Amino acid sequence: MKILVCISHVPDTTAKINFTAGGAALDPNGVQFVINPYDEFGLTKALHLKEKHGGQVTVITFGDATVEATLRKALAIGADDAVRLDGVPTDPMQVAGELAAYAKDQGFDLIICGQESIDYNGGIVPGALAALMNLPFVNACIGLEVDGSNAQLLREIDGGKEQISAALPIVIGGKKGLVEESELRIPNMRGIMTARTKPLAVTPLSGSAALTAASGFTKPAAKAAVQLIDSSNLDELVRRLHEEAKVI
Amino acid sequence: MRPDLFEHPDYYLLDELLTDEHKLVRDATRDWVKRDVSPIIEEYAQNAEFPQQIVKGLAEIGAFGPYIPSEYGGAGLDQISYGLMMQEIERGDSGVRSTCSVQSSLVMYPIYAYGNEEQRMKYLPKLASGEWLGSFGLTEPNFGSNPGGMVTNFKDMGDHYLLNGAKMWISNAPFCHVAVVWAKNEEGRIHGLIVERGMEGFTTPETHNKWSLRASATGELVFDNVKVPKENLLPNKSGLGAPLGCLDSARFGIAWGAIGAAMDCYDTALRYSKERIQFDKPIGAFQLQQKKLAEMITEITKAQLLTFRLGQLKNEGRATTAQISMAKRNNVDMALTIARDARQMLGGMGITGDYPIMRHMMNLESVVTYEGTHDIHLLITGMDVTGIPAFK
Ligand SMILES: Cc1cc2nc3c(=O)[nH]c(=O)nc-3n(C[C@H](O)[C@H](O)[C@H](O)COP(=O)(O)OP(=O)(O)OC[C@H]3O[C@@H](n4cnc5c(N)ncnc54)[C@H](O)[C@@H]3O)c2cc1C
Ligand SMILES: Cc1cc2nc3c(=O)[nH]c(=O)nc-3n(C[C@H](O)[C@H](O)[C@H](O)COP(=O)(O)OP(=O)(O)OC[C@H]3O[C@@H](n4cnc5c(N)ncnc54)[C@H](O)[C@@H]3O)c2cc1C
Secondary structure (H helix, E strand, C coil): CEEEEECCEEECCCCCCCEEHHHCEECCCCCCEEECHHHHHHHHHHHHHHHHHCCEEEEEEEECHHHHHHHHHHHHHCCCEEEEEECCCCCHHHHHHHHHHHHCCCCCCEEEEECCCCCCCCCCHHHHHHHHHCCCEEEEEEEEEEECCEEEEEEEECCEEEEEEEECCEEEEECCCCCCHHHCCCCCHHHHHHHCCCCEEEECCCCCCCCCCCCCCCCCCCCCCCCCCCCCCHHHHHHHHHHCCCCC | CCCCCCCCCCCCCHHHHCCHHHHHHHHHHHHHHHHHHHHHHHHHHHCCCCCCHHHHHHHHHCCCCCCCCHHHCCCCCCHHHHHHHHHHHHHHCHHHHHHHHHHHHHHHHHHHHHCCHHHHHHHHHHHHCCCCCEEEECCECCECCCHHHCCCEEEECCCEEEEEEEEEEEECHHHCCEEEEEEECCCCCEEEEEEECCCCCEECCECCCCCCCCCCCEEEEEEEEEEEEHHHECCCCCCCHHHHHHHHHHHHHHHHHHHHHHHHHHHHHHHHHHHCEECCEEHHHCHHHHHHHHHHHHHHHHHHHHHHHHHHHHHCCCCCHHHHHHHHHHHHHHHHHHHHHHHHHCHHHHHCCCCCHHHHHHHHHHHCCCCCCHHHHHHHHHHHHHCCCCCC
């Protein structure tokens, strides 16, 4: 089985985010980047499937050379080879277009994306990729098993789960549930060492156009400090809830 | 213990000197420590119990022999990677780091460097996989700082050696499957012998009531007419230089490890100083507390630069014993001072097991003594610069 895992390289959730270019671009200085958590569940699932059915797990990221550290980590965790689509992505349709252009002749049985990337939270790439490749698509995927040329999937729906079957090849947008957090793998030293010699191909772009451009970002207002009012001073609490917070 | 929120300080942007692979090694080790060490270590230390499950975990992550070539089960990484792993593991606990240092530098390293091919193939893969745990017997009840005076000895009995004597303060001893033991032959020359558990006359009583390295097992190695097969002698190096060569490798790891313990104390104190309010202000707003924090980060940064350069020299095979002594001595002392100041910054909270500082502080009292005491390393530097040994 040939599996492609699309990996988005995103700031760690604890990173302090700042903008440059007059507020229109993320300032990567001092930001620690990680594998998009949704994609890490997908990668781990891909490795489970490979261990069960045999095959090959390829990881792919559209990004500049800085994303290679993230791809090497995926190789150290156990992916067989990596592809970097060489450019700076700015828009989800462009990302989907480039991924589709790369994947279309490669004969992947399964293309695993994350439900969304935690940087720009577009949630667009997986669906757009499936549409461009004319493949079935299951989003919010929390379960996946393969038997022969079919996939049995579980999708999270409001308050429940939907069982789905589909013929391979298929694109999914995955999340926690594909595997559990405790099953995520920490790369070990031998994995890191073997990752040195695994192939990481740098591929030129096909020329998919970005259809949108960000013109600015606004950070949420800083959270105000918590104010503690002594329990002996209930009148003051009521006054402030009434006059300042205006909730009572 | 509270959730482990550790973030490493990097005041001089030293991450930029590391390769992506170094950072991956460090971050993976940290992830493992946060997942498998931090949540359990306080309880094991309080109970003075060795967390056996950690052996399997350390083996899986690759902490046993990271720089030993892969054909013997190691990971074949460089010395800076080894150092960073020790930093992260000691950030969790010096006792866990001690288990690794002994296995990697004091057991696997001498078998790799002084052993023959059969010995390497027989022992190294099992030590790397954690199937076997090793110990290193140099110190004796009457010979600590002066190991050259050792009385443990072996006689050539024709088809085997007969080993007699006792070693004391031996990390991993109570559970070890193999011990690399340093003993004198009939001519008084020191050789390394591999002694296996189960050999008749070999026992390993545990040392109890330690207030330090409580999550690491320490004991004795006692040899009462132990018959050691001749093929268990390490053939390729003898004399006091052989065990001291292992210590170079372990001390290098300790120099990095101490930075981990110091960083954890600093990180904990810094966080606490912003949250703890006294006199209507976070205590971090007071000059006396800022002085402590400022000095801590200054000393950590200096220690990082020292070890990074030492790592480069070690990668090139140019690090001298005296240079390693300087880094071990400086960094462990730095970590102890930081642990003591950080402990005070937490006030009464600092003495509890809710925070890691007191555990680090007590652990570091062993680290400043083993692998050459603080005094002895100073004498090594003194000898190196004057050319005159002042040991006796
Ligand atoms: C305004 C804006 C500015 C941007 N600036 C930059 C920038 O400066 N530098 C930069 O590197 N990127 C930049 N990006 C690209 C961004 O990192 C994403 O790659 C892309 O926009 C898709 O984001 P999304 O949130 O819509 O993805 P989603 O649709 O939420 O992602 C879902 C899944 O698609 C896959 N996926 C998404 N992105 C990629 C990718 N790049 N490669 C492989 N698989 C992927 C993953 O499996 C992911 O889980 C920018 C995006 C936007 C919208
Ligand atoms: C927890 C723990 C684990 C250990 N693990 C191991 C192990 O795995 N394997 C192993 O072989 N050993 C191990 N050791 C032993 C350790 O290496 C020794 O304790 C250390 O070398 C000091 O020896 P000593 O305790 O006999 O002290 P001593 O040598 O008796 O020293 C006592 C004091 O005298 C000072 N001193 C000694 N000589 C001089 C001098 N010439 N000039 C000035 N001052 C001097 C010392 O600095 C020290 O302050 C361990 C020790 C501990 C505490």
